[in-house]
Amino acid sequence: MKRLRAWMMRLGGLFGGARRERELADELDSHLQMHIDDNLRAGMTQEEARRQAMLRLGGVQKTKQAYRERGTLPLVENVVADLRFAVRQLVKHPGFAATAIVVLALGIGASVAIFGFVDAALLEPLPYANPGRLMSVNESSVESPRWPLSYPDYLDWQRLNKSFRSLDVYSGSGYLLRTARGAEQVQAERVSGGFFQTLGVRPMLGRDFYADENRPAGPDVLLLSYGAWLHRFGARSDAVGQTVDLDGRAFTVIGVLPREFSFAPAGNAEFWVPLNRFSTHEKMRTFYNFWGIGRLRDGVSIPAALAEMTAITKQLQRQYGVTGRELSVSVIPLSEILIGEVRPILLTLLGGAGLLLLIACVNVASLVLVRSESRRREIAVRGALGATPLRLVRQFVAEGLLLALFGSLAGVLVAAGMMRLLGGLAPKDMASKMPFLGGVGLNAHTGAFVAAISLLAALLLAATPAMRLSFQKVRDGLADGDRGVAGRLWRRVGANLVVVELAIAVVLLAGAGLLGQSLYRLLHVPLGFDSNNLATMRVAAPGTVYKDDEQTLRLYREIVQRVSSLPGVESVGMTSMLPVQCNCAIDRIQFPGRPYHGEHNDVDERHVSAEYLATLKTGLVRGRFFTEDEDASKPGVVVINQTLARKYFPGENPIGQRVANEESGRPSTWEIVGVVDDVREGPLDVGTWPAEYFPIYQTRDHSFSLAVRARQDAGSLLPELVSTLHQIDPNLGVSDEAIMNEKIDATQAALLHRFSAWLVGGFAVIALVLGVIGLYGVIAYSVSQRTREIGVRMALGAQRGSVYRLILNEAGWLTAFGIVAGLVCSVAAMTLMRKLLFGVHAWDVSTLAAVATTLAVCALLASYIPARRAASVNPVEALRAE
Amino acid sequence: MGGDKADVWQGTLALMVLKTLEAMGPLHGYGIARRIEQTSGNLLSLNYGTLYPALLKLEQEGSIAAEWGVSENNRRAKFYRLTRAGKRQLEKEAQSWGQTTAILARFLASTEDPT
Numbered sequence: 003m004k005r006l007r008a009w010m011m012r013l014g015g016l017f018g019g020a021r022r023e024r025e026l027a028d029e030l031d032s033h034l035q036m037h038i039d040d041n042l043r044a045g046m047t048q049e050e051a052r053r054q055a056m057l058r059l060g061g062v063q064k065t066k067q068a069y070r071e072r073g074t075l076p077l078v079e080n081v082v083a084d085l086r087f088a089v090r091q092l093v094k095h096p097g098f099a100a101t102a103i104v105v106l107a108l109g110i111g112a113s114v115a116i117f118g119f120v121d122a123a124l125l126e127p128l129p130y131a132n133p134g135r136l137m138s139v140n141e142s143s144v145e146s147p148r149w150p151l152s153y154p155d156y157l158d159w160q161r162l163n164k165s166f167r168s169l170d171v172y173s174g175s176g177y178l179l180r181t182a183r184g185a186e187q188v189q190a191e192r193v194s195g196g197f198f199q200t201l202g203v204r205p206m207l208g209r210d211f212y213a214d215e216n217r218p219a220g221p222d223v224l225l226l227s228y229g230a231w232l233h234r235f236g237a238r239s240d241a242v243g244q245t246v247d248l249d250g251r252a253f254t255v256i257g258v259l260p261r262e263f264s265f266a267p268a269g270n271a272e273f274w275v276p277l278n279r280f281s282t283h284e285k286m287r288t289f290y291n292f293w294g295i296g297r298l299r300d301g302v303s304i305p306a307a308l309a310e311m312t313a314i315t316k317q318l319q320r321q322y323g324v325t326g327r328e329l330s331v332s333v334i335p336l337s338e339i340l341i342g343e344v345r346p347i348l349l350t351l352l353g354g355a356g357l358l359l360l361i362a363c364v365n366v367a368s369l370v371l372v373r374s375e376s377r378r379r380e381i382a383v384r385g386a387l388g389a390t391p392l393r394l395v396r397q398f399v400a401e402g403l404l405l406a407l408f409g410s411l412a413g414v415l416v417a418a419g420m421m422r423l424l425g426g427l428a429p430k431d432m433a434s435k436m437p438f439l440g441g442v443g444l445n446a447h448t449g450a451f452v453a454a455i456s457l458l459a460a461l462l463l464a465a466t467p468a469m470r471l472s473f474q475k476v477r478d479g480l481a482d483g484d485r486g487v488a489g490r491l492w493r494r495v496g497a498n499l500v501v502v503e504l505a506i507a508v509v510l511l512a513g514a515g516l517l518g519q520s521l522y523r524l525l526h527v528p529l530g531f532d533s534n535n536l537a538t539m540r541v542a543a544p545g546t547v548y549k550d551d552e553q554t555l556r557l558y559r560e561i562v563q564r565v566s567s568l569p570g571v572e573s574v575g576m577t578s579m580l581p582v583q584c585n586c587a588i589d590r591i592q593f594p595g596r597p598y599h600g601e602h603n604d605v606d607e608r609h610v611s612a613e614y615l616a617t618l619k620t621g622l623v624r625g626r627f628f629t630e631d632e633d634a635s636k637p638g639v640v641v642i643n644q645t646l647a648r649k650y651f652p653g654e655n656p657i658g659q660r661v662a663n664e665e666s667g668r669p670s671t672w673e674i675v676g677v678v679d680d681v682r683e684g685p686l687d688v689g690t691w692p693a694e695y696f697p698i699y700q701t702r703d704h705s706f707s708l709a710v711r712a713r714q715d716a717g718s719l720l721p722e723l724v725s726t727l728h729q730i731d732p733n734l735g736v737s738d739e740a741i742m743n744e745k746i747d748a749t750q751a752a753l754l755h756r757f758s759a760w761l762v763g764g765f766a767v768i769a770l771v772l773g774v775i776g777l778y779g780v781i782a783y784s785v786s787q788r789t790r791e792i793g794v795r796m797a798l799g800a801q802r803g804s805v806y807r808l809i810l811n812e813a814g815w816l817t818a819f820g821i822v823a824g825l826v827c828s829v830a831a832m833t834l835m836r837k838l839l840f841g842v843h844a845w846d847v848s849t850l851a852a853v854a855t856t857l858a859v860c861a862l863l864a865s866y867i868p869a870r871r872a873a874s875v876n877p878v879e880a881l882r883a884e
Numbered sequence: 885m886g887g888d889k890a891d892v893w894q895g896t897l898a899l900m901v902l903k904t905l906e907a908m909g910p911l912h913g914y915g916i917a918r919r920i921e922q923t924s925g926n927l928l929s930l931n932y933g934t935l936y937p938a939l940l941k942l943e944q945e946g947s948i949a950a951e952w953g954v955s956e957n958n959r960r961a962k963f964y965r966l967t968r969a970g971k972r973q974l975e976k977e978a979q980s981w982g983q984t985t986a987i988l989a990r991f992l993a994s995t996e997d998p999t
Contacts, residue, residue, distance in 0.1 A: 004973075008944040025962075026936065029913060032961045033932065036914040039957055058932050065933035072937040072944075 015074040016082070026069050030062055080393075084400040091401060098373060099405070102366045106409025108768055109362025110455060111416025113355035116761075117451050118421045120348045122442045123341050129262050131202020132297075137304070138339045139169060139294040139311065142332035148339075149329070150290045153280065155318060156194075159294070162314045165307035166296035170197040171277070173292045174268060176705060178544050178735045180247035184728065187542045187705075187735030190224075190248070190273040191265075197274075198225075200297050201265070207231075208242040208257025211276045220278035222253040228261040230272035248273065250546035266340045267293065287322055288664075295336060308333040343750075346837040347758050353831070354510060354765045361506045363459050365772045366405065367466040368499045372783050374398065374467035395468045402464030410456035417452075418444055427757065500773075500780045501820045504861070507766070507773035508824020508853055509831050514766035515849040516832055516842055517759040523841035524755050529746075530643075530681035530690075531581060531618035536742035537716040537723060538580050542705045542735035551634060554702045559630075560730055562611065565710060568726060570719055572711040575614025576698055578607075580707045582746050585684035585691050592662045593650065594671055605646055606683045606693040607663075609701040615641065615678055617711045623647075625657040625676035633699040640672035643680045646692030661694065672696065687751040687840050709742070716741040758838055770860060773820075778864040781813050785868040792872050793880025802873040809872045813865030820861075821854050828853075897938050898947075899981060902974040905948060905966040912953075912961035913939060939964060947973050 015022065034055050041051035059065060092099040127133050139159075141149045151159070151171060160169045172193045179188040195216025204210065205225060215223055224246060226235070235241035235255075245252040253275065265271075283289040298307060311331040319329065374381075381394055421442050541561075548554045558576060565574045579587055589607035592598045612628040623644060632639055640661060647656045662671045672694075680690040698706065712719050720739045727734050746752060785792075792805055832844035842849070904919050905911060911919065916939075917932045942948045947970030953963045966974070 004945045004947075004969075007946055008941065011944040028960070029936070029962045032912070032955075032959055033914045035959055036912070036955060036957065036961065037932075039959070040918075060931040060933035062933075065936055068933070068937045069940060072940045 009075075012073065012075050013078070016078060019070075019074065022073055023066070023070070026066060030059070030065065034059065080396070081400070084396050085404065087397065088400040088404045092404060095373070098369060099408075102369050102405050103408045103412055105362045105365050105369075105772060106405065106459060107412035107416050109359040110410050110413025110452070110459070111420060112765065112768075113352070113359040113455065114413060114417035114448055114452055115420035115424065116348070116351045116355040118417065118442045118444070118448050119424070120352050121445075121447045121451070123344055123348055125447065128337055128340065129203075129264065133337060134335070135298045135300075136201065136336040137166075137296050137298055137307070138332070138334045138336050139166065139296040139307075140332050141290065141315070141329045143329055148332050148334070151292045151294050152287050152290050153277075153284055153292055154287045155315075156292055156294060158318055159311065159314060162317075163296075163307075163310060165299060165302045165310045167299045168196050168200045169294060169296040170194040170200045171292035171294050172197060172265075172268065173277070174271065175275070176542060177248040177273070178250075178542050178733070180250075185542075185544060185733045185735045187540065187737040188248070188273065189269060189271045190275055191268040191271040192275050192277045194277050197295075198259075200295060203259065203263050205257030206260040207239060208255070210257065216276045216278055218278055218280065220276060222251050223256045223276065224248075224253045225274040226255055226258045227270075227272050227274070228259055228263065229270070231258040234272070246273065248275075250544060296333075304333055304335075344754070346835065347754055350513070350758060350835045350838055351761055353835075354513060354762045357506045357510055358765045358769055359455065359459075361503050361769050361772050363462050364499050364503050364506075365776050366409070366459075367462055368776055368779060370398075370402065370405070370463055371466050371499075372779060398467040399464040402462075402467070403460050405463055406456050406460035409459065410452055413456075414444065414452055417448070424757075424761075497780060497816055500776050500816050501823060503769075503773040503776045504817060504820025504857065505824035505827060507769040508821055508857055509828045510762065510766040510769040511853040511856065512824070512828035512832060512850055513835070514759065514763040515853055516839055516844070516846060517755070517762050519842045519846070519849060520838065520840040521752075521755045521759040524686045524752060525746075527682065527686055527841075528680075529582065530679045531620045533582075533742045533746060535712045535714065535716045536618075537710040537712055537719050537739070538707055538742055538745060539720070539723065539727075539739040540705070540707050540735075540737045541727060542737075543731075544733050544735075545704050547731070547733055548704060551702050554704065555633060555699060557731070558611065558699065561708070561727065562613065564726055564730060565708070565723065566613075568719070568722060570713050572713050573613050573617045574711070575617035575709045576611035576706050577614050577709060578609040578698065578701075578703050578706055579683070580709065580742075580745070581618070581681050581683050582686060582749060583683070585688065589663050589694065591694070594660050594662050603650070604691075606691050608683065608693060608695050609698040609703055609706070610695045611698050614698075614709060615681075615695065617709050618681065619711075620681050621679040623677040623679060624655070625674070627676055627678075628697045628699075632697045634702070636700075638670055638672040638700060639675045639697060641676040641678055641695040642674055643678055643690070643693040643695075645680050645690050646694060647677045649692050685749060685751045686746070687755075707738075755838070755840065770857070773857075774860045774864045777813065777816060777861055778867065780816070781809060781865045782868040782871075784812060785809060785872045788872070789875060789880045792875050793877040796875065797877040797881065805873040805875075806869050809869035810862070810865055813861060813869070817858060817861040817865075821857055824857075825850055825854065896981075897934070898942055899974070899977050901935070901938060901942060901964075902947060902966060902970055903978070905964060906971065906974055910951075910953070910963040910965040912955060912963050914961070915955075916964065942970070945973075946970075 034052075037055035037058065038048075038051045041054050042048065046054065056062070128136070130136060138148065141151055141155070143149050150173075153171075156169070156171050163169065170193065172191055175190050175192050177188055177190050178185045195211045195213055198204070198210050206228075208225075210225075211223070215221055226241065231237060231241055235244070242255050242257060244255050246255060247253075253273070259274065277292075284291060296307075298304070308331060311333060315329055315331050385391070385394060421444075425442050543554065543557055548557055561576070562574055565571060585606055587607050588604050591603045591605055593603075610628075612630045612632070615622070615627055624647075625641075627641065628639060642656060642661075650656075651659065656674045656677060659674050660671050661674065662669065664670070678695070681693065682690055683693055684691055708723070710716070710719065710723060720741070724736050724739060727736050740748075747756075792800075792808075795808075796805065828850065829845050832839070836844050900920050900923075901916055904916050904923070908915070908919060913935055914932070917930055917935050921928060921930055939948070939950075943950055943964075947967060948964045949967050950962050950964050952960060955961045
């Protein structure tokens with residue numbers, strides 16, 4: 003207690019030192035006066051009295067010093083002095099300080115920003131109750147490790163399993179919403195009744211579904227997403243109880259989901275509807291359309307649950323005689339489904355950012371080292387004047403800390419900017435699939451990360467010169483002739499650092515090169531159609547209006563006729579699904595006349611109009627396209643792609659052969675009338691699937707996409723197309739208007755590849771610049787240290803050419819080491835990130851060669867400048883300088 | 885004066901200062917120094933300079949308080965007085981000092997005895 007009080011007083015004593023000093027001076031003065039008075043009274047002379055008094059006091063300055071030390075905390079005072087001196091040093095060398103801080107800020111900023119994403123995506127728990135126990139529970143087949151459930155299977159799974167506390171399904175669905183401005187196509191999610199309970203999410207307004215609302219023919223009710231409540235109901239609390247017209251049915255709003263709720267697979271779904279109405283095929287055991295999630299019971303492991311579910315599935319397959327699917331089950335943590343896709347990218351980026359940080363620290367450390375070198379004399383003088391080694395080291399530590407502090411502060415600013423920039427890069431509909439983006443920002447986790455890496459940077463920056471200092475004897479610093487020793491030593495340390503820097507730069511450059519190539523190849527995969535000047539949009543026709551086939555057909559024909567007569571339109575086609583979206587809407591086909599043992603003949607199924615494939619400018623290989631009059635009254639026909647022809651009709655002419663499937667639950671056969679080039683239906687980074695195209699006039703979908711071939715700019719056509727469609731029928735829902743090329747650019751595959759290529763590319767450029775600057779620094783320093791040696795050599799008759807060679811030789815070795823080490827590391831690093839590569843190997847020779855050449859050329863340029871300076875040394879000057 | 889001795893000296897000096905202030909009432913630094921010398925029968929030759937850091941320490945610990953005033957010879961001087969906490973400390977330390985010296989005395993006596 004007493005100690006604490008004294009310590010606090012001393013801490014307080016750090017301030018107001020001047021006042022206390024004055025007071026002590028007064029006190030000592032009065033002390034002396036009183037003593038002198040006494041001495042005079044004892045009969046001494048004035049002079050003697052004063053001398054005796056001073057003697058007894060033991061020296062005013064010494065007393066003052068002892069008093070001062072007792073008055074404050076000398077350690078703290080010294081540290082403050084060190085820091086003050088360090089600040090002065092930095093201010094005096096603004097070039098050095100600014101370079102070091104900017105370099106550190108870049109490195110720290112980049113890694114903190116990327117860490118922000120990693121944290122939000124991979125470390126933050128999902129916004130559900132106890133998310134670790136949530137599983138994606140689905141079927142699984144050889145081709146698709148995660149395959150949706152059929153509804154009857156779901157019911158049986160739910161009834162039979164003991165592993166899950168609850169099991170629920172969801173399925174995306176589009177509805178036509180009637181609004182004051184006409185029909186609008188909206189996204190909704192159909193979910194089983196316990197869906198929100200399983201996730202552990204409660205509506206913020208109203209209530210969750212009741213059990214009976216989930217039964218077949220239950221009431222039409224729905225939950226609103228927070229966004230829908232905000233935008234469609236103006237965030238009014240009386241939204242609950244109102245009705246919403248979806249597909250001509252009046253749904254009662256029973257609740258509003260909380261703001262932080264998001265479920266990535268449902269994207270931007272605005273309405274959440276209980277599963278209580280089923281189409282004909284949804285009641286079938288072989289119609290797989292529902293995705294399952296479950297909450298594991300306590301104490302049940304994933305393998306145990308998987309084993310149980312597999313046994314149940316096998317039993318169901320036997321019981322219902324389901325053939326044709328070797329279905330097993332997949333039980334995977336839900337988090338894996340929600341973020342699994344971005345994990346390799348984020349980890350790669352984090353790796354890249356980490357390397358950048360390392361290179362930045364190394365660079366600043368070598369800067370600090372060079373400076374400590376040039377302050378050798380100053381240090382030696384201070385040492386000779388009595389500064390303890392500890393005190394000298396502390397000086398460097400203070401400077402390192404300051405640099406790290408300012409660097410991290412600037413780095414936090416850089417990080418905040420970068421996070422905002424990167425977060426904004428993701429297009430809206432993709433961002434909705436990455437709900438974690440909302441959590442990206444400066445928070446406790448990123449703060450701790452900043453603190454950790456700043457501390458590491460500070461340690462590195464403080465340790466480098468401190469270590470350097472302890473190598474050196476004070477005496478040597480003062481002596482003149484030791485320059486060779488210290489110089490050589492620094493050259494060795496600095497050279498190692500530069501090799502590390504160059505190696506890192508090679509790794510990042512190689513990464514950027516490979517990712518860039520992947521992106522290029524991805525964007526140049528053969529599409530099988532001409533994507534230029536193609537306008538697309540989604541159209542939904544209300545089933546309440548277009549009840550029978552006649553009406554639907556009439557609508558199709560009117561759309562084709564009206565749109566193709568617009569000026570600027572070359573032709574128009576309709577399809578159930580546009581290309582380059584996904585390998586979904588899959589059909590399982592059989593071949594009449596061939597034995598069938600339940601093979602997985604899964605093919606992409608598209609329903610298209612007669613003009614569609616011609617509008618895409620897809621090449622016809624054999625046979626013919628459909629004709630306008632091939633409707634339901636005619637025999638079923640199908641056009642297949644080359645992959646299907648090659649796979650199932652090798653060496654045969656497929657024209658005239660037949661395929662069979664269950665269309666809308668009815669067994670149907672279709673005659674192959676044409677073979678077309680492979681149109682890439684699925685994403686860019688997945689190989690082409692077999693595909694079949696049925697005439698939309700024979701299948702009659704209520705929801706379809708238009709592909710409009712424009713004569714010139716497709717983008718300017720879009721508004722007119724929308725208004726034309728609304729003229730035909732204001733109740734048509736029109737959405738997703740976009741031109742094809744933009745749509746392709748915005749696909750997930752293209753975006754993710756572009757994102758990573760640009761970022762790693764950016765890192766690589768910074769790394770290259772830093773590495774080359776580092777090399778320049780080392781060589782320039784080496785030249786400055788060897789000026790005398792070079793002068794002697796030249797005085798002894800060395801040619802300028804040999805001086806060049808001397809310097810470039812040194813740089814060449816460093817560069818060569820750096821490049822070789824870097825290449826080895828690159829191959830290892832690229833193998834780790836091969837998931838992100840597309841159409842290019844980790845050991846792609848041309849990329850690695852290009853990287854090595856780039857770096858070598860840059861390194862040569864960087865070392866040429868100091869070499870030139872060395873060669874232009876005037877021997878007389880150089881020797882006189884000594 | 886070596887480092888180890890200094891600590892002991894500091895402790896005893898503080899005790900002497902406290903005792904002096906208890907006996908004499910408020911007193912300035914010079915007065916305290918002279919008084920300690922006199923009390924010790926001039927056996928202790930105090931280096932007056934060492935007194936001031938000790939006074940500062942006691943002040944920081946709250947055992948004494950200081951105030952500027954005027955001395956008997958009409959000189960401005962800083963007067964120190966014992967606080968209540970200082971009084972308590974004096975009692976405690978005097979007692980512990982007494983114990984220490986008693987133990988030491990007995991110890992020294994016993995080692996000389998066996999002859």
